[in-house]
Amino acid sequence: MTSKRSNIAPLAWQVSTLLAVLVAWQWAAVTNPTTHLPPLQLIFTRYLDLLWGDLLWSAVAPSILRLLIGFSIAVLFGAVLGIVIGSLRWFEPFLRPVIEYLRFIPAVAVLPAALLVFGATDTMRIFVIAFGSVFPVLLAAIDGARRAEELLTDVARICGLSTAERLFRVTLPAASPLIFAGIRIALSIALVMMVISELIAADNGLGYYILRSQRLFQTANVYAGVLMIGTIGLVLTLFLLTFEKRVLAWHRGWRGLSNTKSA
Amino acid sequence: MQPIICVEGVTKAYNESAPILQDVTFKVEPGQFTAVVGPSGCGKTTLLRCIASLMQPDTGSVLHRGQQFKEPPSWLSIVFQDYNRSLFPWLTVRKNVAFGLRDKNGRAERVLAALRSVGLEHAADLYPWQLSGGMQQRCALARSIVVTPQLLLLDEPFASVDAQTRTDLQDMVMDICRRMSLSALLVTHDIDEAVFMADKVVVLSTRPARVVEEIEINLPRSRDQLSTKESPEFLHLRHRVYTLVRQQAHKSTIVASTDRT
CATH class of the missing domain: 3.40.50.300 (P-loop containing nucleotide triphosphate hydrolases)
Known part of the structure; x- marks a missing residue:
């Protein structure tokens, strides 16, 4: 009885907090109508336009596509390069300063340069997204590869695996818990870079949609666009967590066990 | 000889x-x-x-x-002292044993035979960290004999x-x-x-x-x-x-x- 109540109570609080915010918004919008405080139903209608109206193809789809391509490039490139760099123990110290320097450059600062090099193209936007999100993955993969158990590498050598096979069958899985932690950080950066890259010289995408709506004083559209970006982030994170839960099931069990052992 | x-x-x-x-x-x-x-x-x-x-x-x-x-x-194959560092924690016992087998032919049977000879056939689908120390070392032993060294x-x-x-x-x-x-x-x-x-x-x-x-x-x-x-x-x-x-x-x-x- 008590446990049931304690399970329901937080959910009830969460729902009522959300409701309170919505009610307060709506009350303010109705009693004091201004352009920057549109009523909820208007925002919701615009949001639905984005979800399955024409805007899905002109605003949401291009954004998601750029995000997925840029983010996938970052994950693949970061993981593979990181594993290789981390495994070359003598080489890593030479490369470290360069990587540490590059990762402190905010991807936003690279945007004008990317615009010069690639022009106002999808390639430029994808590049900026990938550049921004590659470093958490790259650094995590380097660290993960360096921490991989050397004895496992010995086992793989005894089993006659080539260097490339060792990297993919031993170092990569051993580093995967850290890589996934990097990927989660990378996703939020990719989302930021997606929006920013679409604020400059764009003619489609969510960033462009929000910017244009703001210039036309279509406040409800701006809010709907912002909500849509939040939705994309949430859905992608949920996908990622589900995938991670499956791939890293062994790690939770293993870590959980070693924790209880040490305790 | x-x-x-x-x-x-x-x-x-x-x-x-x-x-x-x-x-x-x-x-x-x-x-x-x-x-x-x-x-x-x-x-x-x-x-x-x-x-x-x-x-x-x-x-x-x-x-x-x-x-x-x-x-x-x-x-040649080796059994190391540290079983909990020499087994792959992301692979089941069966896959750990199969790790060193290059030949796809009859792989499942050979793995099963190796597991049987160390008495681990019932634990084939568990992960190493779910086993006791002795069982983990038997798994490592099975991995080293499956290649018939x-x-x-x-x-x-x-x-x-x-x-x-x-x-x-x-x-x-x-x-x-x-x-x-x-x-x-x-x-x-x-x-x-x-x-x-x-x-x-x-x-x-x-x-x-x-x-x-x-x-x-x-x-x-x-x-x-x-x-x-x-x-x-x-x-x-x-x-x-x-x-x-x-x-x-x-x-x-x-x-x-x-x-x-």
Whole structure:
């Protein structure tokens, strides 16, 4: 009885907090109508336009596509390069300063340069997204590869695996818990870079949609666009967590066990 | 028939002032169970890594049936001491055992046969970390015999398990070696274990390790934890090996104390 109540109570609080915010918004919008405080139903209608109206193809789809391509490039490139760099123990110290320097450059600062090099193209936007999100993955993969158990590498050598096979069958899985932690950080950066890259010289995408709506004083559209970006982030994170839960099931069990052992 | 392994004048040093192995020479004959004992820290594991070609000796050579080899060869497999660091935590027991099998043909059957010979067929789909220490080491053992090697290298394989499990594993390893007619090279600091399991005990000196003496163990091959270990021959051999190892350990303390003065 008590446990049931304690399970329901937080959910009830969460729902009522959300409701309170919505009610307060709506009350303010109705009693004091201004352009920057549109009523909820208007925002919701615009949001639905984005979800399955024409805007899905002109605003949401291009954004998601750029995000997925840029983010996938970052994950693949970061993981593979990181594993290789981390495994070359003598080489890593030479490369470290360069990587540490590059990762402190905010991807936003690279945007004008990317615009010069690639022009106002999808390639430029994808590049900026990938550049921004590659470093958490790259650094995590380097660290993960360096921490991989050397004895496992010995086992793989005894089993006659080539260097490339060792990297993919031993170092990569051993580093995967850290890589996934990097990927989660990378996703939020990719989302930021997606929006920013679409604020400059764009003619489609969510960033462009929000910017244009703001210039036309279509406040409800701006809010709907912002909500849509939040939705994309949430859905992608949920996908990622589900995938991670499956791939890293062994790690939770293993870590959980070693924790209880040490305790 | 040429020896399975012929270690000839192997010397190894990580830095010039402190050599680990000094002119180590001995043989492992086909079907023979050889044990290498020595004071702790004398370089047994380094020797084993040189034999497995996981590292190259500075001078001297390791020959297999008269031939040199550079990479870890397929006719050899190793069981390491640290089972919880040598098994892949992301693979099930079955996949851990299958890891070293290149040939897809009959892979499932071979894995199952290996698991059966270590009594782990019921745990095939569990992860290593779900098993007890002894079971994990049996999984490592299954992985090393599934490739049907000619030589089994055992690096203190029973050092991290409890006493009861240790004797069970000893019996299991001896039984497997006999059934598969494997040659084995056991590195251990446990003198009882060495004398009980081996046909020949190689005693190493303190650092830098060289072979002090090779002792043939002429105990009958069907060995029993109780009757063999109580037999006068066993006690006599154990005494001999023990004395040699203790002399070496004593020497190292003298060297250490003269170093200090």
